[in-house]
Amino acid sequence: MQNIDFSELCLHGKAYSGLTAEDEALLLVEGPRLIPHLQAVTDQFYHDLQQIPAAAPFLEGRLDALKTTHKAWLEKVVTGPYDAEFAAHMHKVGDVHVKVKLPVEFMASGIGFINRHLIPILAELYAGDTAKLARMIRAVSAATGFCLIIMQESYQSSLLAEELDHFLAISGISRTLFNNLAAAYKGVRPVAKTA
Numbered sequence: 501m502q503n504i505d506f507s508e509l510c511l512h513g514k515a516y517s518g519l520t521a522e523d524e525a526l527l528l529v530e531g532p533r534l535i536p537h538l539q540a541v542t543d544q545f546y547h548d549l550q551q552i553p554a555a556a557p558f559l560e561g562r563l564d565a566l567k568t569t570h571k572a573w574l575e576k577v578v579t580g581p582y583d584a585e586f587a588a589h590m591h592k593v594g595d596v597h598v599k600v601k602l603p604v605e606f607m608a609s610g611i612g613f614i615n616r617h618l619i620p621i622l623a624e625l626y627a628g629d630t631a632k633l634a635r636m637i638r639a640v641s642a643a644t645g646f647c648l649i650i651m652q653e654s655y656q657s658s659l660l661a662e663e664l665d666h667f668l669a670i671s672g673i674s675r676t677l678f679n680n681l682a683a684a685y686k687g688v689r690p691v692a693k694t695a
């Protein structure tokens with residue numbers, strides 16, 4: 501069972517994606533304007549994925565269901581709030597992809613496709629105000645980047661958990677002993693090596 505501090509993870513995601521308080525405030529106000537366009541973004545996203553042969557086994561027989569969950573996710577991405585609850589949700593979404601064994605490169609690729617289709621919509625909506633258009637492109641890219649960082653964290657945690665299982669299996673150390681050692685070791689300075 502993973503013990504994750506989602507407030508910490510949320511801060512980490514914001515720091516690494518560059519999602520600022522100014523971006524968040526802008527999206528809270530402007531995000532709802534994008535909602536009527538998100539069905540089209542979702543359809544284009546799955547159209548792009550269908551051009552990649554390796555994606556086919558993950559899409560077969562579940563395209564309609566995926567489109568529904570995906571559109572609901574996109575609404576959250578453009579409207580926020582970008583809080584610990586959202587970070588927990590994104591971590592769970594990442595876990596779902598880990599469980600279906602979706603290769604990790606699809607995460608970055610998927611976010612790239614989404615940005616690719618969101619940006620022309622922004623260009624249309626804010627054609628008369630280039631300063632706001634620039635701020636919106638920055639904010640939307642940071643929000644999708646925030647999701648990517650957190651979903652990648654799910655892959656990373658699962659990899660570490662797998663490595664630990666492997667280590668315990670080959671060393672014969674029980675999980676309880678390992679946990680006790682890890683707890684005792686926390687805060688202990690490594691002993692300096694002598695020549």
Ligand code: HEM
Binds near residue numbers: 592
């Ligand atoms: C990178 C952006 C992506 C986002 C944000 C995303 C979002 C989601 C969400 C919200 C769910 C539902 C999670 C839940 O049940 O709680 C989901 C499930 C899933 N997604 Fe994605 N997805 C992405 C990329 C992809 C790609 C590229 C593929 C396939 C090539 C894919 C295949 C799947 C599959 C197979 C499931 C599980 C469906 C099931 O439970 O039957 N996803 N995704």
